[in-house]
Amino acid sequence: MRWPRRLRPRSLRSRLVLIAGLLATSAVLLCQLAGLTVLRGWLTDQIDDRLSHFRPPGRVYEDMADDGTPRPPSPDNALPSDYRVFFYDEDGSLLRTSLGSSDSPGPRLPQRAADLDLAAGRPSTVPAEGDATGSGWRVIVHSGPDHMRTVVALPLDTVDGATTKLLWLSLGLGIAVAVGVVALGNGAVRLGLRPLTRVEHTAQHITDGALELNVPVADPDTEVGRLGLALNTMLDRLRTALHRTKTSEAQLRHFMADAGHELRTPLTAIQGFAELLLDEPDMPGRRRQEAHALIAHNADRMSRLVDDLFLLAMLGDSPAAHREPVDLLSLAADAIATTAIRHPQRAITLEPLATHPATAERDLDIIETPGDAHQLVQVLGNLLSNACTHTPADSSVHVRVGATRTPTRGDLGSGRPLPPGTPVCVIEVADNGPGIKPDEAPHVFDRFYRATPLDPATGSDGEAGPEPGSGLGLAIAAAIAAAHGGRLELDNHPGEGCTFRLLLPDSTTAPKDDTDEAHHDPPHT
Structure with a gap:
């Protein structure tokens, strides 16, 4: 049966009361009708019995x-x-x-x-x-x-009188039951739906903008309680998504501002020198050659900046595309040789990773991990270039390669920490320079962030005031480490130097020479 649109109850409470009233009244009327039928049949049977036993006398x-x-x-x-x-x-x-x-x-x-x-x-x-x-x-x-x-x-007439009285009694009882169910059922339904009403009011406040509220959950074993738990889970996810969206928008605006600032400097230099060449066609050859060299230098700088941004975008969208066994010892040796050509006066050593004092004299071993050799070489190149650029010329750089387990306490790093005791392959790039200011150390892996050394007057290989980089080298290294399922950490000691530690998953096994390695941190250099 379909109710007319105007008579159809709109609220859930009214529908429940109406349904309960109809069901109770129908049940009472059906019971009374059954009793009426039984009573009428019984009285009729009594009359039939009297008729069957009565016969007129023969006289x-x-x-x-x-x-x-x-x-x-x-x-x-x-x-x-x-x-x-x-x-x-x-x-x-x-x-x-x-x-x-x-x-x-x-x-x-x-x-x-x-x-x-x-x-x-x-x-x-x-x-x-x-x-x-x-x-x-x-x-x-x-x-x-x-x-x-x-x-x-x-x-x-006796049968009809009895059944008529019972019929009127049934109708009166049905009406009384309907009125009682509507009156008492309304209160019972209101009491039963009170948790749902609180959920409704809270949801209305949340719709009005109070996103910090949670739906009250009185009893999680009821339908309303499970509904409240589900709504609270949805609200938590919504708040998390909104927070991530706001954070992402803020980071994007900051990133675009920094990228525009970094690109504007070489573009301005290129534009200035190009206008100088156009305005002074009779410029001496030496000055002209110097202008061309500066234009080429700034163009190269801008090209490298764009390549770094493109690489970061690719690393953020997809994991490492090419996976093969990579020998980290060979990669470290090649990276040291390449860096030594650019910094011939720098003392750079290749050493085994000392995970415990008893293993300090162990030899270099081949350490393999699955990954992209080209991207891992770029990580080592960025770490070595960073160490050579921001430390004095007489500071030595130590590269250590080995395998260990992650300690129970992690250092400053990028990405999610690895579970304690996880077998990992490690490459450390350590220096004994001035280190990084403690308040700047947590931001070294941020894009376009340039940490200030404790001794800023000393540059690469004794040159004062090194040319500032783009601030993307460590961000790229951290992104590559995360794409390989690893992590890049910083162990900073102001005044004594700092150590960048690349942790990569070990596809074989953890070291077997020391069972207590999981309880010791890698040594500080």
């Missing part, structure tokens, strides 16, 4: 006069007042005279016995004579002597 047929007028019966043969007895003569005609009380209309019987649609000895119901709205009669037909037939009738 009634003998005393019947020829004109159809019976003689008054003796006291022993007197009929009860509620019985009616009708006779059909041997010709099948209904006699006008009947036995019994004549205060109320009798049953409606046909004038001929042939028209009687009644089975002999089986009670049936016929309407009252002359009153279509009155109570009916229960009749039974018996055969008499000389082909006579007798119809015995009892009124059904």
Whole structure:
């Protein structure tokens, strides 16, 4: 059944109350209807039993006069007042005279016995004579002597009265139940839906902008409680996503500002020298060559900056594309040789990784890890270039290669820390320079961030004021390490130097010469 749109309840509370009222009223009415049917059948059976056991006395047929007028019966043969007895003569005609009380209309019987649609000895119901709205009669037909037939009738007014009273009682009880269910059910539904109402109000406040709220959860074992838990989980994820979006937008704006600033410097230099060459066509050859060299230098600087930005974008979108076994010892040796060409006065050593004082004299071993050799070479090149650029010329650089397990305490680093005790391959680039300021150390892996050495007057190989880099070298190294499933860490000691540590997953096994390596940190240089 579909309710009209105007009469259809809109709230869940109204629907629940309406459904409960309809169900309770229907149940009461059905029970009363069943009781009414059983009662009427039982009363009718009582009347049928009385009819079946009653037969007119034989003297009634003998005393019947020829004109159809019976003689008054003796006291022993007197009929009860509620019985009616009708006779059909041997010709099948209904006699006008009947036995019994004549205060109320009798049953409606046909004038001929042939028209009687009644089975002999089986009670049936016929309407009252002359009153279509009155109570009916229960009749039974018996055969008499000389082909006579007798119809015995009892009124059904007692049955109809009892069933009518019960019917009105059922209707009144149904109405009372409906009113009671609506009145009490409304309060019960309000009480039961109170947790859902609190969820509704909280959700409305959250919609209005109060994103810090959580949906109240009274009982997590109920449907409303599970709904509240699910909504709170959604809210936590929403807040996390919004926070990430805001952080990402802020980082993007900062990144674009830094990138624009870094690109503007070489572009301005190129534009200035190009205009100088155009404005002074008669410039001496030496000055012209110097201008061309500066234009080429700034163009190269801008090209390297764009390449670094492109590499960072690629590393952020996809993991390392090429994976093969890489010998970290050979990579470290090649990177040292390449750096030594650019910094011939720099003392750079290749040493084994000392994970414990007892293993300090161990030899260099081949350390393999799956990865992209080209990208790992770039990481080592960036770390060595960073160490040579920001430390005095007399500072030595130590490169250590080995395998160990991650300690229980991690140093400053980029990305998510590896679980303690994880087998890893390690490359350390350590120097004994001035180190990094403690407040700047946590930001060395940020893009376009340039840390200030504790002794800024000393540059690469004794040159004062080294040319500032783009601030992307360590960010690229950290991104490559993360793409390989590893991590880049910083162990900073102001005034004594710093150590950059590259941790990569070990695809084989951890060192077996010292079972306690997981409980010791790598040594500080």
